[in-house]
Amino acid sequence: MKKGRGRTSRIRRRKLCTNFQSRGDTGRGLMSRTSLQEGQVIISLPESCLLTTDTVIRSHLGAYIAKWQPLPSPLLALCTFLVAEKHAGDRSPWKPYLEVLPKAYTCPVCLEPEVVALLPGPLEAKAREQRTRVRELFTSSRGFFSSLQPLLSEAAASVFSYRAFLWAWCTVNTRAVYMERGRRQGLSAEPDTCALAPYLDLLNHSPAVQVKAAFNEETRCYEIRTGSGCRRHEEVFICYGPHDSRRLLLEYGFVPRGNPHACVPVSQGRMNFGSYH
Numbered sequence: 001m002k003k004g005r006g007r008t009s010r011i012r013r014r015k016l017c018t019n020f021q022s023r024g025d026t027g028r029g030l031m032s033r034t035s036l037q038e039g040q041v042i043i044s045l046p047e048s049c050l051l052t053t054d055t056v057i058r059s060h061l062g063a064y065i066a067k068w069q070p071l072p073s074p075l076l077a078l079c080t081f082l083v084a085e086k087h088a089g090d091r092s093p094w095k096p097y098l099e100v101l102p103k104a105y106t107c108p109v110c111l112e113p114e115v116v117a118l119l120p121g122p123l124e125a126k127a128r129e130q131r132t133r134v135r136e137l138f139t140s141s142r143g144f145f146s147s148l149q150p151l152l153s154e155a156a157a158s159v160f161s162y163r164a165f166l167w168a169w170c171t172v173n174t175r176a177v178y179m180e181r182g183r184r185q186g187l188s189a190e191p192d193t194c195a196l197a198p199y200l201d202l203l204n205h206s207p208a209v210q211v212k213a214a215f216n217e218e219t220r221c222y223e224i225r226t227g228s229g230c231r232r233h234e235e236v237f238i239c240y241g242p243h244d245s246r247r248l249l250l251e252y253g254f255v256p257r258g259n260p261h262a263c264v265p266v267s268q269g270r271m272n273f274g275s276y277h
Protein backbone atom coordinates (compact mmCIF):
# COMPACT_ATOMS: atom_id res chain seq x y z
CA MET A 1 0.00 0.00 0.00
CA LYS A 2 1.31 3.46 -0.82
CA LYS A 3 2.19 5.54 2.21
CA GLY A 4 -0.34 8.17 3.29
CA ARG A 5 -3.32 6.95 1.21
CA GLY A 6 -5.71 5.80 3.97
CA ARG A 7 -8.62 7.72 5.50
CA THR A 8 -6.71 8.58 8.69
CA SER A 9 -3.86 10.00 6.74
CA ARG A 10 -6.27 11.99 4.52
CA ILE A 11 -7.84 13.50 7.63
CA ARG A 12 -4.43 14.21 9.12
CA ARG A 13 -3.36 15.85 5.87
CA ARG A 14 -6.51 17.99 5.77
CA LYS A 15 -5.99 19.06 9.39
CA LEU A 16 -2.46 20.10 8.64
CA CYS A 17 -3.60 22.05 5.61
CA THR A 18 -6.22 23.96 7.52
CA ASN A 19 -3.77 25.07 10.17
CA PHE A 20 -0.67 25.75 8.26
CA GLN A 21 -0.74 27.14 4.79
CA SER A 22 2.03 28.01 2.43
CA ARG A 23 1.52 30.92 0.01
CA GLY A 24 4.00 31.86 -2.60
CA ASP A 25 4.90 35.42 -1.70
CA THR A 26 4.07 35.70 1.97
CA GLY A 27 5.78 32.54 3.22
CA ARG A 28 3.80 30.50 5.72
CA GLY A 29 0.58 31.82 7.15
CA LEU A 30 -2.43 30.76 9.19
CA MET A 31 -5.84 29.81 7.88
CA SER A 32 -9.00 29.77 9.91
CA ARG A 33 -10.89 26.50 10.20
CA THR A 34 -14.12 28.35 11.07
CA SER A 35 -15.58 31.67 10.04
CA LEU A 36 -14.58 34.46 12.38
CA GLN A 37 -16.94 37.25 13.35
CA GLU A 38 -15.86 40.79 14.03
CA GLY A 39 -14.52 41.07 17.58
CA GLN A 40 -13.79 37.35 17.90
CA VAL A 41 -10.46 36.13 19.24
CA ILE A 42 -8.27 34.81 16.42
CA ILE A 43 -5.60 33.47 18.67
CA SER A 44 -4.81 33.48 22.35
CA LEU A 45 -1.37 32.54 23.56
CA PRO A 46 -0.75 31.89 27.28
CA GLU A 47 1.95 33.93 29.00
CA SER A 48 4.02 30.79 29.58
CA CYS A 49 4.42 30.37 25.80
CA LEU A 50 5.73 33.89 25.25
CA LEU A 51 9.45 34.51 24.99
CA THR A 52 10.11 37.78 26.79
CA THR A 53 12.97 39.33 28.75
CA ASP A 54 11.51 37.55 31.81
CA THR A 55 12.18 34.26 30.04
CA VAL A 56 15.76 35.38 29.50
CA ILE A 57 16.30 36.60 33.05
CA ARG A 58 14.88 33.36 34.48
CA SER A 59 17.15 31.29 32.22
CA HIS A 60 20.78 30.31 32.78
CA LEU A 61 21.69 33.67 31.16
CA GLY A 62 20.08 35.55 34.07
CA ALA A 63 23.10 35.37 36.39
CA TYR A 64 25.42 36.61 33.64
CA ILE A 65 23.09 39.47 32.73
CA ALA A 66 22.90 40.51 36.40
CA LYS A 67 26.70 40.74 36.55
CA TRP A 68 27.30 42.58 33.29
CA GLN A 69 28.04 46.32 33.02
CA PRO A 70 26.88 48.34 31.18
CA LEU A 71 23.47 46.74 31.58
CA PRO A 72 22.36 44.89 28.43
CA SER A 73 19.33 46.31 26.66
CA PRO A 74 16.08 44.26 26.44
CA LEU A 75 16.73 43.78 22.71
CA LEU A 76 20.26 42.52 23.32
CA ALA A 77 18.96 40.13 26.00
CA LEU A 78 16.43 38.61 23.55
CA CYS A 79 18.97 38.30 20.72
CA THR A 80 21.56 36.74 23.03
CA PHE A 81 19.00 34.24 24.31
CA LEU A 82 18.03 33.18 20.78
CA VAL A 83 21.65 32.59 19.76
CA ALA A 84 22.47 30.74 23.00
CA GLU A 85 19.37 28.52 22.75
CA LYS A 86 20.07 27.74 19.12
CA HIS A 87 23.57 26.74 20.11
CA ALA A 88 22.14 24.53 22.91
CA GLY A 89 20.32 22.45 20.25
CA ASP A 90 18.57 19.41 21.79
CA ARG A 91 19.14 20.79 25.29
CA SER A 92 16.97 23.82 24.61
CA PRO A 93 13.29 23.69 25.62
CA TRP A 94 12.74 26.19 22.79
CA LYS A 95 14.07 23.79 20.15
CA PRO A 96 10.67 23.14 18.47
CA TYR A 97 10.17 26.88 18.04
CA LEU A 98 13.73 27.59 16.94
CA GLU A 99 13.45 24.88 14.31
CA VAL A 100 10.49 26.51 12.58
CA LEU A 101 11.96 29.98 12.53
CA PRO A 102 13.22 31.16 9.13
CA LYS A 103 16.85 30.31 8.49
CA ALA A 104 17.42 33.55 6.60
CA TYR A 105 15.73 36.93 6.27
CA THR A 106 15.12 39.32 3.41
CA CYS A 107 15.47 42.59 5.35
CA PRO A 108 17.84 45.14 3.79
CA VAL A 109 20.11 44.79 6.84
CA CYS A 110 20.99 41.32 5.50
CA LEU A 111 21.85 42.55 2.01
CA GLU A 112 25.39 43.02 0.77
CA PRO A 113 26.46 46.70 0.56
CA GLU A 114 26.61 46.46 -3.27
CA VAL A 115 22.95 45.44 -3.29
CA VAL A 116 21.96 48.15 -0.78
CA ALA A 117 23.63 50.67 -3.09
CA LEU A 118 21.06 49.78 -5.77
CA LEU A 119 18.10 50.80 -3.58
CA PRO A 120 16.40 54.17 -4.13
CA GLY A 121 18.25 56.98 -2.31
CA PRO A 122 16.12 57.50 0.84
CA LEU A 123 15.69 53.74 1.33
CA GLU A 124 19.40 53.17 0.81
CA ALA A 125 20.19 55.76 3.50
CA LYS A 126 17.80 54.11 5.97
CA ALA A 127 19.16 50.65 5.17
CA ARG A 128 22.73 51.85 5.77
CA GLU A 129 21.69 53.47 9.06
CA GLN A 130 20.03 50.25 10.17
CA ARG A 131 23.04 48.18 9.21
CA THR A 132 25.35 50.50 11.17
CA ARG A 133 23.08 50.31 14.22
CA VAL A 134 22.99 46.51 14.20
CA ARG A 135 26.76 46.30 13.61
CA GLU A 136 27.41 48.68 16.48
CA LEU A 137 25.15 46.76 18.83
CA PHE A 138 27.00 43.57 17.90
CA THR A 139 30.48 45.10 18.25
CA SER A 140 29.72 46.78 21.56
CA SER A 141 28.30 43.49 22.94
CA ARG A 142 31.33 41.32 22.23
CA GLY A 143 32.55 41.58 25.82
CA PHE A 144 29.15 40.47 27.09
CA PHE A 145 29.13 37.51 24.70
CA SER A 146 32.61 36.49 25.91
CA SER A 147 31.38 36.56 29.50
CA LEU A 148 28.97 33.73 28.58
CA GLN A 149 31.83 31.36 27.69
CA PRO A 150 31.21 29.04 30.71
CA LEU A 151 27.78 28.24 29.24
CA LEU A 152 29.05 27.36 25.78
CA SER A 153 30.61 24.25 24.30
CA GLU A 154 32.43 26.23 21.61
CA ALA A 155 34.36 29.50 21.57
CA ALA A 156 31.99 32.37 22.36
CA ALA A 157 33.28 34.29 19.34
CA SER A 158 32.18 31.50 16.98
CA VAL A 159 28.79 30.96 18.67
CA PHE A 160 28.11 34.69 18.74
CA SER A 161 29.24 35.43 15.21
CA TYR A 162 27.82 38.47 13.43
CA ARG A 163 25.82 36.13 11.21
CA ALA A 164 24.19 34.42 14.22
CA PHE A 165 23.50 37.78 15.85
CA LEU A 166 21.98 39.20 12.68
CA TRP A 167 19.69 36.18 12.39
CA ALA A 168 18.53 36.74 16.00
CA TRP A 169 18.08 40.47 15.45
CA CYS A 170 15.95 39.86 12.35
CA THR A 171 13.95 37.22 14.20
CA VAL A 172 13.04 39.72 16.89
CA ASN A 173 12.52 42.60 14.47
CA THR A 174 10.28 40.76 12.00
CA ARG A 175 8.36 38.51 14.39
CA ALA A 176 8.03 40.04 17.85
CA VAL A 177 4.71 41.37 19.05
CA TYR A 178 4.48 44.70 20.83
CA MET A 179 4.08 44.20 24.55
CA GLU A 180 5.03 47.14 26.70
CA ARG A 181 6.40 46.20 30.08
CA GLY A 182 8.12 47.97 32.94
CA ARG A 183 11.87 48.01 33.37
CA ARG A 184 13.37 44.67 34.34
CA GLN A 185 16.10 44.45 36.93
CA GLY A 186 19.50 43.83 35.33
CA LEU A 187 18.50 45.39 31.99
CA SER A 188 19.06 48.91 30.71
CA ALA A 189 16.31 51.54 30.68
CA GLU A 190 15.58 51.18 26.95
CA PRO A 191 11.91 50.30 26.28
CA ASP A 192 11.09 46.64 26.83
CA THR A 193 8.39 46.16 24.21
CA CYS A 194 9.18 42.97 22.29
CA ALA A 195 7.86 39.49 22.96
CA LEU A 196 8.23 36.50 20.69
CA ALA A 197 4.99 34.63 20.34
CA PRO A 198 5.43 31.16 18.83
CA TYR A 199 2.70 30.11 16.36
CA LEU A 200 0.99 33.50 16.61
CA ASP A 201 3.98 34.88 14.70
CA LEU A 202 2.89 32.94 11.63
CA LEU A 203 0.24 35.56 10.93
CA ASN A 204 0.97 37.61 7.83
CA HIS A 205 0.27 41.28 7.28
CA SER A 206 -2.52 42.90 5.33
CA PRO A 207 -3.09 46.65 5.45
CA ALA A 208 -6.77 45.99 4.72
CA VAL A 209 -7.66 44.32 8.02
CA GLN A 210 -8.12 45.66 11.49
CA VAL A 211 -7.19 43.79 14.62
CA LYS A 212 -6.84 44.45 18.31
CA ALA A 213 -3.81 42.86 19.84
CA ALA A 214 -2.78 43.06 23.48
CA PHE A 215 -1.84 41.09 26.53
CA ASN A 216 -5.00 40.37 28.54
CA GLU A 217 -4.16 40.85 32.22
CA GLU A 218 -7.20 38.78 33.28
CA THR A 219 -6.65 35.71 31.13
CA ARG A 220 -2.84 36.18 31.20
CA CYS A 221 -2.82 35.50 27.47
CA TYR A 222 -1.67 37.54 24.49
CA GLU A 223 -4.82 37.86 22.41
CA ILE A 224 -5.57 39.01 18.90
CA ARG A 225 -9.15 39.91 18.02
CA THR A 226 -10.29 40.42 14.46
CA GLY A 227 -11.91 43.71 13.65
CA SER A 228 -12.99 42.66 10.18
CA GLY A 229 -14.10 39.02 10.37
CA CYS A 230 -12.76 36.24 8.20
CA ARG A 231 -14.37 33.48 6.14
CA ARG A 232 -13.86 29.81 6.89
CA HIS A 233 -10.78 28.32 5.26
CA GLU A 234 -9.35 31.70 4.34
CA GLU A 235 -5.98 32.97 5.39
CA VAL A 236 -6.21 35.14 8.49
CA PHE A 237 -4.22 38.33 8.28
CA ILE A 238 -3.35 40.88 10.88
CA CYS A 239 -2.13 44.42 10.38
CA TYR A 240 1.42 45.12 11.54
CA GLY A 241 0.59 48.83 11.49
CA PRO A 242 -0.28 51.54 8.95
CA HIS A 243 3.25 51.36 7.56
CA ASP A 244 4.39 52.63 4.19
CA SER A 245 6.21 50.18 1.92
CA ARG A 246 9.63 51.52 2.79
CA ARG A 247 9.09 50.81 6.47
CA LEU A 248 7.70 47.35 5.74
CA LEU A 249 10.75 46.53 3.65
CA LEU A 250 13.15 47.88 6.26
CA GLU A 251 11.53 46.26 9.27
CA TYR A 252 9.94 43.13 7.84
CA GLY A 253 11.73 42.48 4.56
CA PHE A 254 8.76 42.64 2.19
CA VAL A 255 6.76 45.05 0.08
CA PRO A 256 3.03 44.26 0.00
CA ARG A 257 0.91 44.51 -3.10
CA GLY A 258 -1.51 47.43 -3.12
CA ASN A 259 -0.41 49.20 0.04
CA PRO A 260 -2.81 52.11 0.78
CA HIS A 261 -0.11 53.61 3.03
CA ALA A 262 2.49 53.68 0.26
CA CYS A 263 4.06 57.07 -0.16
CA VAL A 264 6.98 58.68 -1.92
CA PRO A 265 9.33 60.64 0.33
CA VAL A 266 10.10 64.02 -1.13
CA SER A 267 13.26 65.83 -0.09
CA GLN A 268 13.19 69.44 1.07
CA GLY A 269 14.70 70.69 -2.21
CA ARG A 270 12.16 68.69 -4.20
CA MET A 271 9.33 70.07 -2.10
CA ASN A 272 10.29 73.63 -2.97
CA PHE A 273 10.53 72.62 -6.58
CA GLY A 274 7.19 70.86 -6.39
CA SER A 275 5.33 73.73 -4.75
CA TYR A 276 4.49 75.27 -8.10
CA HIS A 277 0.99 73.65 -8.27
Ligand SMILES: C[S@@+](CC[C@H](N)C(=O)[O-])C[C@H]1O[C@@H](n2cnc3c(N)ncnc32)[C@H](O)[C@@H]1O
Pocket residue numbers: 025026027028029102174175201202203204205206252253254255256257
Ligand atom coordinates in the same frame (compact mmCIF):
# COMPACT_ATOMS: atom_id res chain seq x y z
C1 LIG B 1 5.46 37.47 11.62
S1 LIG B 1 6.16 36.69 10.24
C2 LIG B 1 4.76 35.94 9.47
C3 LIG B 1 5.02 34.47 9.12
C4 LIG B 1 5.98 34.24 7.99
N1 LIG B 1 5.26 34.34 6.72
C5 LIG B 1 6.65 32.87 8.09
O1 LIG B 1 6.71 32.16 7.08
O2 LIG B 1 7.16 32.55 9.15
C6 LIG B 1 6.50 38.11 9.27
C7 LIG B 1 7.14 37.81 7.95
O3 LIG B 1 6.20 37.23 7.04
C8 LIG B 1 6.36 37.75 5.73
N2 LIG B 1 5.14 38.49 5.40
C9 LIG B 1 4.14 38.87 6.22
N3 LIG B 1 3.14 39.50 5.57
C10 LIG B 1 3.52 39.54 4.28
C11 LIG B 1 2.93 40.08 3.08
N4 LIG B 1 1.75 40.69 3.10
N5 LIG B 1 3.61 39.95 1.92
C12 LIG B 1 4.82 39.34 1.87
N6 LIG B 1 5.44 38.81 2.97
C13 LIG B 1 4.80 38.90 4.15
C14 LIG B 1 7.60 38.66 5.79
O4 LIG B 1 8.72 37.89 5.45
C15 LIG B 1 7.65 39.04 7.27
O5 LIG B 1 8.95 39.39 7.70
